[in-house]
Amino acid sequence: MFLVVTVFSVMLWTQCINADIHPQQDFDLQRFSGQWYRVGLAYDSPEFVPWRSYVQVSNGNVTYDMDGNANLTVWGTGLKGCMCRVYYYQKTDLPGQFNYFSDRHQILKDITVVESNYTEYGLVVKYKKIVKEFSQVSLYGRSPTLRKELVERFRNYSLSLGFSANSILTPSFVDPCSDCGH
Incomplete structure (x- = not known):
């Protein structure tokens, strides 16, 4: 019964996703700014396959300017x-x-923040045309580890966009580099 409810929930959730990828309603860049860890990555590019085993949790910082543009330093x-x-x-x-x-x-690529609660996680799609060579889904966290439910949500979302299960990575090792100067 649990399996049926889970499968039904995933199907219902994925049915809510349009073929078009839309940004989170009422997105607030100021609240989204700050330190983030990339704790999940879905990337199907054949060129990336040899590098999958080297992926680590990376660290970055989002800032914004007065015009509403964003900078990501990783x-x-x-x-x-x-x-x-x-x-x-x-x-x-x-x-x-x-x-x-x-x-x-x-x-020219697009970056779309599709979901975030600002204090815990963010789900971001890069290049929403969903082309194997260019598209990615990233799961960001304010800490290097996230609740299992959020990781599963990221996995299911990536699968619903057509990413293969093998392309969905959730590394556990945090990159030792702590900032750009060191």
Whole structure:
């Protein structure tokens, strides 16, 4: 009976998701800003497959400017030690949805915050066209570990968008790099 209720709940929840990915209603960038840990990643790119076993919980910080644009500074271990990356996200007409140019893929991508309670977790979709090479779903937490229910919600959401089960990662090891200067 529990299994039937769980499957029905997941089906009902996924039916609420449109084919279009929409930002969280009444998104508040100021409340979303601050320190986050990426505790989950769904990424189906064939180029990423060899790197899956190296994924760690990464750390980052979201800031915003007076125009409503967002900056994400992420630090983590690279080939030459701790490295820092800064992403500049331009606001769109929809609060919670941003654009940025991907230097790596040479395309304009969108970033959509689809769900957050601001104090515990955030669910973010990168490139909502859902193309294997470019699209990602990330689960962010204010701490490096989240409740199991939130991790399951992330898994189910990623599966509902067509990501394979093998592409959904929830690393347990936290990257030792703590900020961009060290």
